[in-house]
Amino acid sequence: MIGYYVHHHGLGHRNRATQIARELTVAVTGFSTLDRPADWPGEWVQLPPDVTEHPSDPTASGVLHWAPLGHPGHRERMGIMAQWLCHDLDLMVTDTSAEVTLLARLMGVPTVVMAMRGDRTDRTHRAAYDAATALIAPWSRETAETYWPEDWNRKTTFTGAISRFDVPTAAARGTGPAGVGPAVTSSEGAGSAVEGENTVLVLWGRGGTAVGEDDLAAARAATPGWTWTVRTPDNPSPDLWRELHEATVVVSHGGNNAVAELSAARAHAVVVAQPRPHDEQTATVAALDRAGICVGLPEWPAPERWPGLLDRALLLGGDRWRTWRHGDGAHRAARAMEAVLRGDAP
Structure with a gap:
């Protein structure tokens, strides 16, 4: 056993x-x-x-x-x-x-x-x-x-x-x-369900965070052409698999399982490290960024950086996730x- x-x-x-x-x-x-x-x-x-x-x-x-x-x-x-x-x-x-x-x-x-x-x-x-x-x-x-x-x-x-x-x-x-689905078969990965609508899905976990509501509000204000939705264990998604595919860009912490779910959906993503013992998430986002899979950041960025980060994320993801998962x-x-x-x- x-x-x-x-x-x-x-x-x-x-x-x-x-x-x-x-x-x-x-x-x-x-x-x-x-x-x-x-x-x-x-x-x-x-x-x-x-x-x-x-x-x-x-x-x-x-x-x-x-x-x-x-x-x-x-x-x-x-x-x-x-x-x-x-x-x-x-x-x-x-x-x-x-x-x-x-x-x-x-x-x-x-x-x-x-x-x-x-x-x-x-x-x-x-x-x-x-x-x-x-x-x-x-x-x-x-x-x-x-x-x-x-x-x-x-x-x-x-x-x-x-x-x-x-x-x-x-x-x-x-x-x-x-209801859990197969990995995306399209090489495009995630994308907005409504043509022309730019959406951000934020996935944040329960293990401790350095990002608060003020940080999210500032990011929203800096990206007027984007609609932001925040999901947490206290406000879970009714259908995360669907939302991962419908979002134009997903913003997530760098926890191992969160990144695995991004890889399954082959999402265009910005992954931000949260403080963890032994710099676990910092190492994860560095590996992601180094491999050119998605945007990996060691900390939550200043509001004025968000437009450029979201645009850069759109150029990544998709088939690039094959480097991360089998x-x-x-x-x-x-x-x-x-x-x-x-x-x-x-």
């Missing part, structure tokens, strides 16, 4: 884990503080929270990322997973936690780490990535991180982007939500995990 640890920050980790789990042909059990997804295909163990405003030595003097001393929730959650690792799990996938990765490895269970963008050369990440049996990178080899040591690259499967809008394989069809990222990830389960590590 495969165990799958899902981090609770934002919703992207859970969405990605669900897409991959639905492609697995073996039993999978999820572990997370988050609620079980409606379309999760196996058992789900909801873990007690381990957050606290006043942690005691949470990093173990810099050795770990989060292991607060004396916290009953932290001790209980690690104990629950240890029991499963002791008796039931043959492989542990982490998306993402260095501590859970190391726990599994210390108990002699092979581990697969879902890699993340940004600078992962800190002591804790290096220990987790070094100890992992295999790594899975949800981006293409062509856009790989240049600083990675070769021993990480050797054990990595580069799946390309993993989107909830990817068409599932035959094994996974019928197990997920209805269309079957979840399937590739699942096959890589099952290879490790069989002992065929990269």
Whole structure:
């Protein structure tokens, strides 16, 4: 059986884990503080929270990322997973936690780490990535991180982007939500539903943001020929797949799953990094911009820049997203995990 640890920050980790789990042909059990997804295909163990405003030595003097001393929730959650690792799990996938990765490895269970963008050369990440049996990178080899040591690259499967809008394989069809569509077949990517109307769709997540209503209002005022629509977890789209295609340009944060959805729709996009640990989103938008896939920005731009940015975005997107995604990222990830389960590590 495969165990799958899902981090609770934002919703992207859970969405990605669900897409991959639905492609697995073996039993999978999820572990997370988050609620079980409606379309999760196996058992789900909801873990007690381990957050606290006043942690005691949470990093173990810099050795770990989060292991607060004396916290009953932290001790209980690690104990629950240890029991499963002791008796039931043959492989542990982490998306993402260095501590859970190391726990599994210390108990002699092979581990697969879902890699993340940004600078992962800190002591804790290096220990987790070094100890992992295999790594899975949800981006293409062509856009790989240049600083990675070769021993990480050797054990990595580069799946390309993993989107909830990817068409599932035959094994996974019928197990997920209805209405998610195939990737766009037109080379033009997204475009306005009304001829002559210029529209901006803003997608903003729940994981923390440095952009407020005043920033959006200033961008609107600077682009009088454009109509802006803002979607957030508190104001979700009634049909995101449709809105992605109807928008002339999509403006999004640089979270991995948001970018994956842009790639599935082959949108003309402006992707703006939000502050994240280890500069994760900064690294993502830099890779996108460097590859000429879309407009990638390290921070929210001044209002007067928006007309030019939207015009530049119209020249990008479409087929350029093929550099970022293969269309079957979840399937590739699942096959890589099952290879490790069989002992065929990269």
